[in-house]
Amino acid sequence: MKYNFEINMNANNAHTAILRKIKNNSKVLEFGPATGYMTKYMKENLNCTVYGVEIDESAAAEAIKYSEDVVVCDIDTLEWKNKLDSKRFDYIIFADVLEHLKNPWKVLRESKDLLDENGIILISIPNISHNAVIMELLSGEFRYRKLGLLDDTHLRFFTRNTLLELVNDSGLTVTNLEEVVMSPEITELKKHYSDFPESISSYLKSRTDGHVYQYIVTAQKSQNVNGLKIKEDVPSIRTNKKLYIVSDYVQLFWDTGRGYNEDESIKLPIINKESLEEYIFELPDASIKSLRLDPGNSVGFGIIKDIYLVNDYLDNRQLFLEELVPLHGVDFLNKTKEGYHFISHNTDPQLEIKFNSAVDLRGAKIKIILSYTKEYRDSHIFYIKNEMEKCIKSELLSIKMLTQELKENNKILLTKLTERDEKIQKLEENNNILYEKLVEKEAMIETLISNIKILEKQYIDLTNTLSWKITKPFRALQKIIKNRIR
Numbered sequence: 510m511k512y513n514f515e516i517n518m519n520a521n522n523a524h525t526a527i528l529r530k531i532k533n534n535s536k537v538l539e540f541g542p543a544t545g546y547m548t549k550y551m552k553e554n555l556n557c558t559v560y561g562v563e564i565d566e567s568a569a570a571e572a573i574k575y576s577e578d579v580v581v582c583d584i585d586t587l588e589w590k591n592k593l594d595s596k597r598f599d600y601i602i603f604a605d606v607l608e609h610l611k612n613p614w615k616v617l618r619e620s621k622d623l624l625d626e627n628g629i630i631l632i633s634i635p636n637i638s639h640n641a642v643i644m645e646l647l648s649g650e651f652r653y654r655k656l657g658l659l660d661d662t663h664l665r666f667f668t669r670n671t672l673l674e675l676v677n678d679s680g681l682t683v684t685n686l687e688e689v690v691m692s693p694e695i696t697e698l699k700k701h702y703s704d705f706p707e708s709i710s711s712y713l714k715s716r717t718d719g720h721v722y723q724y725i726v727t728a729q730k731s732q733n734v735n736g737l738k739i740k741e742d743v744p745s746i747r748t749n750k751k752l753y754i755v756s757d758y759v760q761l762f763w764d765t766g767r768g769y770n771e772d773e774s775i776k777l778p779i780i781n782k783e784s785l786e787e788y789i790f791e792l793p794d795a796s797i798k799s800l801r802l803d804p805g806n807s808v809g810f811g812i813i814k815d816i817y818l819v820n821d822y823l824d825n826r827q828l829f830l831e832e833l834v835p836l837h838g839v840d841f842l843n844k845t846k847e848g849y850h851f852i853s854h855n856t857d858p859q860l861e862i863k864f865n866s867a868v869d870l871r872g873a874k875i876k877i878i879l880s881y882t883k884e885y886r887d888s889h890i891f892y893i894k895n896e897m898e899k900c901i902k903s904e905l906l907s908i909k910m911l912t913q914e915l916k917e918n919n920k921i922l923l924t925k926l927t928e929r930d931e932k933i934q935k936l937e938e939n940n941n942i943l944y945e946k947l948v949e950k951e952a953m954i955e956t957l958i959s960n961i962k963i964l965e966k967q968y969i970d971l972t973n974t975l976s977w978k979i980t981k982p983f984r985a986l987q988k989i990i991k992n993r994i995r
Contacts, residue, residue, distance in 0.1 A: 516550045523633035523689050523723045527604055530631060530727065531555055535599040538562070538623060540584060540616075541606035545572030552576070560596065562589040585611045590619055597625045603632045605723075607675070608663045617679040621730055630681060632726040633689075637666035640719040641693035644700040647709070657697035658722070669718055676728050685727035690720050692778040695757075720778065761790045761875065762801040769801050779805065785814050785880045794872040800862040801836065804881050807856050811881035814848035816862060819874040832863040848878075 518525050528550055531537065535557045542548045542561040545568075551557040552575040561579040563569040569579045582588040584606070601620055607613035621630065635658050642658055645651060653661035667675065676683055693700040702710035713719055757779040762769040777788045804811050816830040833849050835842050838858040842851045851858070864870075971977055 516546050518550075521689075523725055524604055526687060526689070526725050527602060527631045527633060528555075530629075531557065531600055533557070536560075536597075536625075537600045537602065538593065538596070538598040538620075539576075539602045539604075540620070541604070541609070542572040542576070542579070543568045545575045547602070547604060548572050548575040560593060560598075562593075584616055587616070587619055590623070593623060596623060597628070598623055599625055599628055601628065601630045603630070603634075605633050605635070607632065607634055608660075608665050608667065611664055613665055614675060614678060617675065617681070621680055624730060628729070629684075630726075630728045632672075632676070632728065633723050634667050634672055634726070635660075635663075635723050636668060636718060636721045638668045638716075638718055639691075639693070639696070639722055640713045640716065641696045641698040641700045643713065643719075644693060644705065645698055647705065648700075654697050659698070667724075669721070669724065672724055672726065676726060677731075680731050681728040682731045683726055683728050687725040688718075688721045689723040689725065690778065691722040692720055695778075696722065757881075758806055759788055759877070759879065759881065760803040760806070761877070762803070763792055763795075763797045763870070764799045764801070765793075765795050765797060779881055785812065785878050788877045788879065789819065790875045790877070792870050792873050792875065797870040800864065800870075800875075802833075802860045802862055802877065804851070804858055804860065804879055805853060807853070809853050809882055811851050811853070811858075811879060812848050813851070813860075814878040816878075817876040818864075818868060818870075819876045830862065830864060834861040834863060835859075836861050 516524060516528070518528070524547055528547060531551060533555050535551075535555070537551055537557050537559045539548055539551075539559055539561045542559075542563055543565070545561070548559050548561060551559050559576045561569070561572050561576045562584055563572055563579055563581060564583050566581055569581045573579045580589040580592050601624060603617070603620075607617065610616055617630075624630065637658065639658055645659075651659070653659045653663075655661060673683060673686075693702070702714065705713070758776045759779055760774055760776045762774040765773060767773070773793075775790050777790070779786075802813075802816075804813060813833065833842065833844075835851075836859040838853050838855040839860060840852045840854045842849060842860075844850075851860075
């Protein structure tokens with residue numbers, strides 16, 4: 510079946526954007542539900558009561574599984590209004606449907622009667638003024654495709670202004686406008702700016718809605734809204750959100766204290782991989798601690814010429830970049846007169862932007878001038894070769910200097926080791942001399958001790974003799990006489 514998709518709420522597209530706007534437990538009328546892929550989500554995940562209007566009987570047979578009822582009819586006949594006239598809905602959805610109708614103006618006007626008092630109509634519709642279509646025309650082509658901007662079942666085509674006129678003429682007021690953004694080369698038309706002269710591609714890239722693939726409109730009955738008169742106020746109806754559908758993109762993250770995360774980042778499609786392009790990121794009105802730039806999402810080669818803080822109130826620009834520091838996935842980063850050249854070896858290159866801490870980034874605009882390509886061209890290879898040769902020469906010179914320094918240090922160390930060995934040798938010699946003297950002294954002491962023992966024995970033997978005992982009184986008398994003489 511042609512229109513049978515899977516809903517992935519992690520993706521950014523018109524269907525998921527519409528589903529995020531539906532509140533739980535709502536009553537919904539869905540025009541063109543096809544097989545009910547959106548219906549199923551609303552029923553199972555949001556607990557909504559859903560009714561449908563579908564022209565294809567086999568598709569309706571699938572959608573009814575998730576619906577209260579599906580009216581099978583041609584939407585242009587308005588047969589559905591008679592069958593649903595007693596119903597009132599919180600939401601009415603036209604997800605890529607109005608462009609298939611003969612009279613979308615009448616259908617939209619009649620459908621608003623089924624809205625609840627504060628009900629909302631949600632519309633997604635392709636932009637016929639997308640640059641890919643214009644490039645197709647410039648190539649002399651306007652070929653219908655199975656799906657997409659030139660779907661072969663599209664009967665009506667709309668631009669921003671004609672879409673807003675459609676809504677306004679139906680008695681509705683736009684309360685929110687969002688854009689699904691896709692660069693020409695990743696649309697089903699596969700158009701490339703490099704196929705056109707610079708003057709034409711530059712003009713196309715400057716067009717406000719040149720990359721808008723689809724518009725997503727939120728509208729209510731005009732009498733319930735302080736609305737805008739479309740003829741006077743179309744320019745003031747600004748886009749509130751852009752949903753980027755990109756294959757190649759540059760992404761800026763800002764850290765407000767929660768670390769780097771997808772919710773606090775902006776993705777912009779890489780416009781032209783052949784040359785330097787300007788990318789402007791609008792930062793939130795919040796205190797920002799640090800910035801991280803992911804210059805691409807593939808293995809590749811890039812040049813970042815400059816990063817500026819753009820001031821809306823002055824003609825000049827304040828340069829605030831201090832340094833780029835590789836965080837992840839960047840093998841080579843070199844600053845030259847042309848800017849920062851780098852090579853990424855994986856699909857998530859990350860660079861931290863070191864900026865002047867005195868700069869207040871609240872609500873600021875950051876302009877980044879860069880190029881990034883997944884293809885290594887001869888010029889890139891030549892540049893990389895030269896830079897690598899410079900790096901190798903620089904490293905070899907550093908190695909040579911370090912080797913020389915190491916040799917000198919080794920020489921000094923060897924001298925010190927020799928001096929130390931000589932000192933150790935002298936100490937060992939002195940130690941040997943002292944040891945020999947110590948041995949001699951110990952021998953003398955042992956001899957003295959031996960002599961003392963002999964004398965002690967002789968004394969003991971003497972005192973035990975009979976003559977010693979007989980002469981004892983005489984020795985006592987001798988002591989007395991000596992004491993008196995003194």
